[in-house]
Amino acid sequence: MIRLSRKSDYGLVALKALRGLEPGDALSARELAAQLGLPGDMTPKVLARLAQAGLVESSMGKAGGYRLARAAGDISVAEVVRVLDGEPGLAPCREGILECNRIETCDIKHPLDNLHQEVMRVLQGMSIAQL
Amino acid sequence: MIRLSRKSDYGLVALKALRGLEPGDALSARELAAQLGLPGDMTPKVLARLAQAGLVESSMGKAGGYRLARAAGDISVAEVVRVLDGEPGLAPCREGILECNRIETCDIKHPLDNLHQEVMRVLQGMSIAQL
DNA sequence: CCAACTGCGACCGTTCTAGTCCGAGTTTAG
DNA sequence: CTAAACTCGGACTAGAACGGTCGCAGTTGG
Numbered sequence: 001m002i003r004l005s006r007k008s009d010y011g012l013v014a015l016k017a018l019r020g021l022e023p024g025d026a027l028s029a030r031e032l033a034a035q036l037g038l039p040g041d042m043t044p045k046v047l048a049r050l051a052q053a054g055l056v057e058s059s060m061g062k063a064g065g066y067r068l069a070r071a072a073g074d075i076s077v078a079e080v081v082r083v084l085d086g087e088p089g090l091a092p093c094r095e096g097i098l099e100c101n102r103i104e105t106c107d108i109k110h111p112l113d114n115l116h117q118e119v120m121r122v123l124q125g126m127s128i129a130q131l
Numbered sequence: 132m133i134r135l136s137r138k139s140d141y142g143l144v145a146l147k148a149l150r151g152l153e154p155g156d157a158l159s160a161r162e163l164a165a166q167l168g169l170p171g172d173m174t175p176k177v178l179a180r181l182a183q184a185g186l187v188e189s190s191m192g193k194a195g196g197y198r199l200a201r202a203a204g205d206i207s208v209a210e211v212v213r214v215l216d217g218e219p220g221l222a223p224c225r226e227g228i229l230e231c232n233r234i235e236t237c238d239i240k241h242p243l244d245n246l247h248q249e250v251m252r253v254l255q256g257m258s259i260a261q262l
Numbered sequence: 263c264c265a266a267c268t269g270c271g272a273c274c275g276t277t278c279t280a281g282t283c284c285g286a287g288t289t290t291a292g
Numbered sequence: 293c294t295a296a297a298c299t300c301g302g303a304c305t306a307g308a309a310c311g312g313t314c315g316c317a318g319t320t321g322g
Binding site for chain 1: 135143208242243246249250253254257261262
C-alpha cells in the first residue's frame with residue numbers, strides 16, 4: 001500500500017540519470033544499468049515502456065540510447081508511476097466480479113475516491129527535476 | 132500502487148458499520164459479514180487484528196461481538212491501513228538485500244520520503260467518521 | 263451443561279510481480 | 293556490403309504476497 005513497485009523505482013532513478021544529459025547525447029540501457037546498479041535485463045524493459053509512453057526518446061543503431069523527450073520539470077512522478085505500474089485505482093472493487101455490497105455502489109467508495117485524488121495530486125506535484 | 136488491499140477495504144467498511152452503534156451494543160463478525168457482503172471467514176480475521184491494535188473492543192461469549200474502542204472521529208484511515216496492511220514504506224529498498232546504488236543511500240530516497248509523508252498526511256487527515 | 267461467540271494459528275490455491283531469455287528489426291562504422 | 297551495437301517486443305519461469313478456508317481452544321450467557 002502506497003508502495004512503488006520496483007519498476008517505478010527503477011524508472012524514476014533512470015529518468016533522474018537521464019536528465020542533465022547534453023541535447024545530442026543518449027545513454028544506452030546497458031550503460032544506465034551498470035551505472036545505477038539495476039538488474040541487467042530489467043532496464044531495457046522499463047525504458048521501452050517509458051519510450052512508448054512518450055516520456056523518453058530512443059535512437060536505434062550502434063550509438064543509440066535513450067534521452068528525455070521533455071524537460072525534466074514537465075515529467076511528473078504521477079505520470080511515471082502510471083506508465084510503469086498501470087492506472088492505480090484505490091480499491092480492487094472494479095473487476096465486476098464482486099459487487100461489494102448491493103447497497104448502492106459501496107458506501108465508502110466516494111470518500112475513498114476523494115482520498116485517491118488527493119494522493120494523485122501530491123504525486124502530480126512532484127517532477128523529475130525535483131528528485 | 133496507491134492501492135488498498137481488500138483487508139483494508141473490508142476493515143474500513145466494517146468500522147463504518149460499527150460506528151453509529153449504541154454504547155452497550157456489539158455486532159458479531161458473522162452479522163457484519165452478512166450485512167456487508169464480505170467473505171464469511173475473512174471478517175473475524177480483520178476484526179481480530181483491529182481488536183489487538185486497540186481500534187475496536189471485543190466481548191466474548193454468547194452475546195459477544197465488536198464495537199468501536201474510540202470515537203469514529205478519532206480513528207484515522209491511515210491507522211486502519213497501517214494495522215491491516217502493515218507499515219507502508221514507499222520503495223522496497225530497505226530489506227538490506229539490495230543496496231540500490233552505492234552512491235550515498237539512493238539519490239531519490241529523500242524526496243520520495245517527503246512524498247510518502249505527504250501521502251500519509253492525507254490518509255491521516257481522514258477519519259472513519261468522514262466515510 | 264449447552265449454545266454461541268471470539269481468538270488464534272495453520273493451511274492451500276491463486277494471482278501478481280520481478281526477473282530472464284530469445285528472436286527480430288535498425289542504424290552506424292568500416 | 294558486412295558486421296557490430298543497439299533497441300524492440302513477446303514469451304516464459306520462479307517466487308512472493310494475498311485472499312480465503314478450516315479447525316480447535318477459550319469464554320460467556322442461558
